[in-house]
Amino acid sequence: MEELQVETTQGETYPVAIGDHCSEGFPAFWNRISGSSKAVVVIDERVKSLHGDSITHMLSLCDLEILYEHQVPSGEASKGWEHLRDIIDGALNHGLLRNTPVIVIGGGVTGDLGGFAASCLMRGVPLIHIPTTLLAMVDSSIGGKTAINHTRGKNLVGAFYQPQGVWMDTQWLKTLEKRDWVNGMSEILKYGYIADRKVFDQVADLSLQEIRQQPDTMIDLIRQSVRIKAEIVNQDTKEKGLRAVLNFGHTFGHAMEALGDYGDLAHGEAVYAGMIAALEASNIRGARFEVQKLLSFKDWYDIRINHFKDRIDELIALMKQDKKSTENGIRLVLVHDWARPYVAVTDEGVIRTSFQRLFEHLS
Numbered sequence: 352m353e354e355l356q357v358e359t360t361q362g363e364t365y366p367v368a369i370g371d372h373c374s375e376g377f378p379a380f381w382n383r384i385s386g387s388s389k390a391v392v393v394i395d396e397r398v399k400s401l402h403g404d405s406i407t408h409m410l411s412l413c414d415l416e417i418l419y420e421h422q423v424p425s426g427e428a429s430k431g432w433e434h435l436r437d438i439i440d441g442a443l444n445h446g447l448l449r450n451t452p453v454i455v456i457g458g459g460v461t462g463d464l465g466g467f468a469a470s471c472l473m474r475g476v477p478l479i480h481i482p483t484t485l486l487a488m489v490d491s492s493i494g495g496k497t498a499i500n501h502t503r504g505k506n507l508v509g510a511f512y513q514p515q516g517v518w519m520d521t522q523w524l525k526t527l528e529k530r531d532w533v534n535g536m537s538e539i540l541k542y543g544y545i546a547d548r549k550v551f552d553q554v555a556d557l558s559l560q561e562i563r564q565q566p567d568t569m570i571d572l573i574r575q576s577v578r579i580k581a582e583i584v585n586q587d588t589k590e591k592g593l594r595a596v597l598n599f600g601h602t603f604g605h606a607m608e609a610l611g612d613y614g615d616l617a618h619g620e621a622v623y624a625g626m627i628a629a630l631e632a633s634n635i636r637g638a639r640f641e642v643q644k645l646l647s648f649k650d651w652y653d654i655r656i657n658h659f660k661d662r663i664d665e666l667i668a669l670m671k672q673d674k675k676s677t678e679n680g681i682r683l684v685l686v687h688d689w690a691r692p693y694v695a696v697t698d699e700g701v702i703r704t705s706f707q708r709l710f711e712h713l714s
């Protein structure tokens with residue numbers, strides 16, 4: 352069992368515990384971060400069906416009375432008003448008090464939804480994240496962003512709200528679908544480019560199968576990812592500047608996700624393809640990356656983007672709508688070199704060429 356302290360700009364810290372088959376350690380962790388004898392649970396429905404027994408056992412070790420449990424069906428559609436209202440109604444109708452923690456168990460959808468509910472209830476009750484997808488472990492459970500979606504767009508209603516603690520047990524990752532694995536792996540590769548080349552090299556030395564089967568490797572990669580994300584958000588909790596570098600590959604990726612109506616590409620596949628385009632754009636602006644290194648992961652992904660080849664104008668139009676773009680043009684996160692990210696308003700010609708090269712690489 353390893354533990355990191357994540358610091359927020361408000362000078363507060365919270366612990367992130369990472370282990371494999373580590374339920375027996377949960378009561379000590381719980382007593383340190385909360386000690387409450389009651390809680391409300393928000394849990395992903397699929398996680399409940401796959402790991403309900405082990406999670407119930409873990410919570411029972413703390414003698415916790417669960418006042419109310421809300422199950423969140425799989426899928427982005429759950430991150431909306433309906434479930435937010437049900438969580439709030441259920442918690443208030445079952446005796447939640449200002450100091451009653453909300454424990455959120457699942458991937459980024461459950462984390463964002465349950466975290467936002469915790470931030471709204473009584474102007475903020477304690478929040479504990481128990482992420483169960485790789486993406487939630489290396490990304491969404493760290494940094495304090497919570498949200499639901501609106502018909503106008505993703506994550507448009509939300510709050511910055513930090514948890515009291517985050518508990519990660521890699522035993523639960525074993526049941527993840529391959530697509531959900533690579534969602535998380537794309538973010539880990541991203542940390543290699545924007546912050547620490549060693550993380551990238553470590554992943555490059557292994558096959559996906561090896562990473563999935565070696566808990567120690569997995570824990571090490573998660574620990575390094577948490578450290579990198581925590582360092583970046585600590586310097587910029589409310590996303591005024593530096594935090595933008597976490598979007599490396601994402602602006603290109605979001606445009607491809609949107610053009611495929613969020614059905615053609617999984618988020619992690621779009622981010623992977625987006626990073627290839629972002630590297631090409633970085634090289635056009637003077638960097639000297641071997642794009643081949645990133646392309647060597649191509650087999651992990653099932654990326655079908657050939658049908659976007661003749662639709663670059665539409666992709667650029669979608670990038671202009673990105674909330675990070677400005678009146679002056681499309682703002683991209685690029686890299687001068689390993690661990691030297693920067694944000695730049697980027698010429699449309701550069702973006703067009705980067706897309707063309709991406710399509711050649713992945714055709």
Ligand SMILES: NC(=O)c1ccc[n+]([C@@H]2O[C@H](COP(=O)([O-])OP(=O)(O)OC[C@H]3O[C@@H](n4cnc5c(N)ncnc54)[C@H](O)[C@@H]3O)[C@@H](O)[C@H]2O)c1
Nearest residue numbers: 397425426458459460461483484486487491496523526527
């Ligand atoms: N708050 C942030 O900073 C932040 C950062 C990145 C992404 N996000 C958000 O995160 C969401 C994506 O997160 P995600 O990729 O975890 O998706 P998700 O929560 O939809 O989970 C993916 C799938 O895995 C299933 N699942 C969860 N745990 C499992 C397990 N242990 N075994 C088997 N199946 C399991 C879920 O039921 C779901 O079908 C998006 O809504 C995105 O906006 C938030």
